[in-house]
Amino acid sequence: MLRDIANATRRLWVLDRPLTAVGLLMAGVLPIVLAGLVLDPRVVTGAPAWLKPAKFAASASLYSLTLAWMLGYLTAWPRLRFTASWTTATVFVVEVAIICVQAWRGVPSHFNVGSPLDAALFSLMGTAIVIQTVASAAVGYALMRQHIPDAAMRVALRAGMTIAILGASIGGLMTAPTARQVQSMTEGRNTTTVGAHTVGGDDGEPGIPLVGWSRDHGDLRIPHFVGLHAIQVLPLIAWLVRRRGDSGPRVTRVAAASYAALVGLLLVQALRGEPLFSRTPLSLVGGGVWVGLTVLGIAAAGRTPPAATIPAAQAVEA
Numbered sequence: 001m002l003r004d005i006a007n008a009t010r011r012l013w014v015l016d017r018p019l020t021a022v023g024l025l026m027a028g029v030l031p032i033v034l035a036g037l038v039l040d041p042r043v044v045t046g047a048p049a050w051l052k053p054a055k056f057a058a059s060a061s062l063y064s065l066t067l068a069w070m071l072g073y074l075t076a077w078p079r080l081r082f083t084a085s086w087t088t089a090t091v092f093v094v095e096v097a098i099i100c101v102q103a104w105r106g107v108p109s110h111f112n113v114g115s116p117l118d119a120a121l122f123s124l125m126g127t128a129i130v131i132q133t134v135a136s137a138a139v140g141y142a143l144m145r146q147h148i149p150d151a152a153m154r155v156a157l158r159a160g161m162t163i164a165i166l167g168a169s170i171g172g173l174m175t176a177p178t179a180r181q182v183q184s185m186t187e188g189r190n191t192t193t194v195g196a197h198t199v200g201g202d203d204g205e206p207g208i209p210l211v212g213w214s215r216d217h218g219d220l221r222i223p224h225f226v227g228l229h230a231i232q233v234l235p236l237i238a239w240l241v242r243r244r245g246d247s248g249p250r251v252t253r254v255a256a257a258s259y260a261a262l263v264g265l266l267l268v269q270a271l272r273g274e275p276l277f278s279r280t281p282l283s284l285v286g287g288g289v290w291v292g293l294t295v296l297g298i299a300a301a302g303r304t305p306p307a308a309t310i311p312a313a314q315a316v317e318a
Helices: 002-015 017-039 049-072 076-104 117-144 151-169 177-188 220-229 230-244 247-271 281-302 312-317
Strands: none
Touching: 002 017, 002 049, 002 151, 017 049, 017 076, 049 076, 049 117, 076 117, 076 312, 117 151, 151 312, 220 230, 220 247, 230 247, 230 281, 247 281
């Protein structure tokens, strides 16, 4: 296994050095911030101070290595590969560095405008992510134009990047001030926070273990997270079904449509202020319909069509 990992890393290094370097860097940062979780008892916005750096380091590592692999398919777009690679690598280093600095200071990294420094760092992160999302959109466009022989993987790469861009865009919804923050600003009171990821409650309330998503209210981080990781899930599905012949691309298309629908359902659920494991009629019915249609779609897509038969009269003439 170690030999396979080393060989895969070498192949990625040949394909894209900046992204592979950042992926390995973030993998090295991860155990350091995990140690912070154990050694530092401080809490920031209801969660351990080093939980957010750990989540972002892991996500940045996985995304960087995945994008390095994906860019290898864009053989006809060398300039775009170069630009997207360096843009994404730079943005991830800046973002994770700021999040770690703010954790070390014991203050929130996101939505924090409590001081000129905090506001500037949050603004810098927001600008960097917008730039990276534009770069991802350019990669998505190139994937639409690039010829990719493997039909199942072609579907997965194009759909995965499209859904990931939509998932990243959900982050923009979090930056809008809440009704309470708007009221506070209107009344001229000092506002230290602008934006939130919790809908129907306050950030920092009890969360789901490990991930920290709101346990009792809607949380925009859920569809944001699921959407971003479409670039790993859908190619993995395409790899698993690639040997199924003509049914492989069909199954991948159904999986892509199902994944996009899941992100949409999670977004609606979050905007309605409902937690992930909500038992409201809309969530239960929507989830049931999603599961049912996905199962039926995959069953239909995976079915091998009957071989074409030649009518008897034609067979005699032949």
